[in-house]
Amino acid sequence: MTTASTDSAPARPTRPARLVWWRHYEAPTLVLIAACYAAWAALIWWHASLPGWLLFVLGGYIAQLHSSLQHESIHAMRHLPRWLRQAIVWPPLNLWLPYELYHRGHSAHHVNFHLTHPDKDSESNYHSAPAWQSYGPWRRALYSANQLLSFRLLAGPAMRLCTLARGEWRRMRTGDFSHARMWLLHALGVAGVLGLVVGVCGMEVSTYLLCFVYPGMMLGLLRSFTEHRWSDTPHARVAIVESNWLVGLMYLYNNLHHVHHRAPSMPWYEIPLYFRQHRAEVLRGNGHFYYRGYGEIVRRYLFRPVFAPVHPKW
Template identity: 60%
Template sequence: MTLITLTPPSHTHGAVSRWQRYEAPTLLLAVLLYAAWAALVNWHDTLPAPLLFLLGGYIGQLHFSLQHEAIHAMRHIPKAVRWALVWPPLNLWLPYPLFHSSHSRHHVNFHLTHPQKDTESIFHSAAAWGTYGALRRSVVLANQTLAFRMVVEPWLRLGKFLGSEIRRLVAGNFSHALIWLAHAMSILPIILYVTKIAGMSLVDYAFYFLYPSMMLGALRSFTEHRWGESPHERVAIVESNALFGLLYLYNNLHHVHHRFPTMPWYEIPGHFRSNRAALLAANGNFYYRGYGQIARRYLLRPIFKPVHPLW
């Protein structure tokens, strides 16, 4: 067996700088993010539609990345402050507590890719596959291509999520009722700012902010996980540029995140550079040079077989 040695993450040992203790990089990022969102919404009608689509999607996905950061890191500030920092539902559709609980279950590394136990698995069990009709099988197969995943899957994901919540209510399960009440109260100021102050319709906001942000989220998650005997071999590394690194808060270096989930986003690139060979050996070289390489390979070609090879 090959011995793999990793340099310990800086946040787990030694003195912590004041910069780190008060989470200054993340707090500064949050201030800039909300300011950029407010400005973009307010002056939306001065920008060309393609640019607004790109910038709106970037800001929306960056906020989602910030919420993800609050689930795992920012451990030097109280939980209430972490939650308050990322609570504003700029993307409208997903209550933060539901995202928090679902994503936390995903981080049981032994269950990664399990069709039932991994909340973010794109695989299906053989038993479930046998019950699907021709149309559903076609959709599932198409969803293994990047083009379909980015363009169509956001709507499927939204419909599946809302349908699940509605069925929960119809069945008499009101365990999420208070979460949705708080969410409704939280999106009201967002909607008022967008529609009354900025004069932007909700349809335009959905098209220029929500939809492209979900497209970018689908790009990030497209090939994060595969089946492998070792949990480490199930987690990819996409070594992209700084633009995408910031967008995903370096969650594109996903194997690092699953090994050290509490590591702050601004420490991940340095840790990867210091331990590049060991990390790639540990994850079986499940690696891509960037999202351009992924697009060239899998834009119209399926990346995985949708039926899980084991579970």
């Protein structure tokens, strides 16, 4: 994968020499991957012993952590062979998104000049003016409501699934079956995951969807809710959201998103140290597009739109 940036990659944070081997062998990431799978297995095995609310919280956390590890495999883990770093995070614990499709779309997102572009940025929540004019009243109302954090968290996962299904259906209707192999492999992976969940651990599919898949998607949408906005300067389009270590670990510190866009291959465990060492420079670089934490985002945007859905330029 290649990425584009408007400035040179920042230097790595300074670390004691005795810790250099960590990065060379990807030890922190490999340990975290093992812990993620172990926690997932423990939750599905003992799911009946846990209250529903706790399974919802822990299941969502593990599902989002696994998605963060998939993101890490796209950008970092460069000391491992490509096939290995992809294979160890490939199992579709989230069920809905093929790893290869995520890889392709996210690569387009990292062309910084195109950030927030309604058509060229695969992760943009903006709409072009011509597209907006073509929408009917109900669709405009839906996309306007999607700018509220409350709506994004509750209905956003369902909207993402509908958008994905609609796009893939249109592709097949035009005779393009280039994704068929990818979906076949994904289906085999889903069958394996559900075989463990249902066949071995006795969990209902509906329970897994409600306590792992959906809350995991909700947490992913919380992170991405306001990490990008339009600005004439590409790096001022990328936010910094500080948080505690528990949330930071779940997102692999991708909440410090401007650092990630400046140096996409920087391992997750170096990002917080780099931010602490270069805090003033980082915040100048992104025009102080900054939040003190997700609590601030909730207070500001739970029932207020984060921005107008029509892109101000494209």
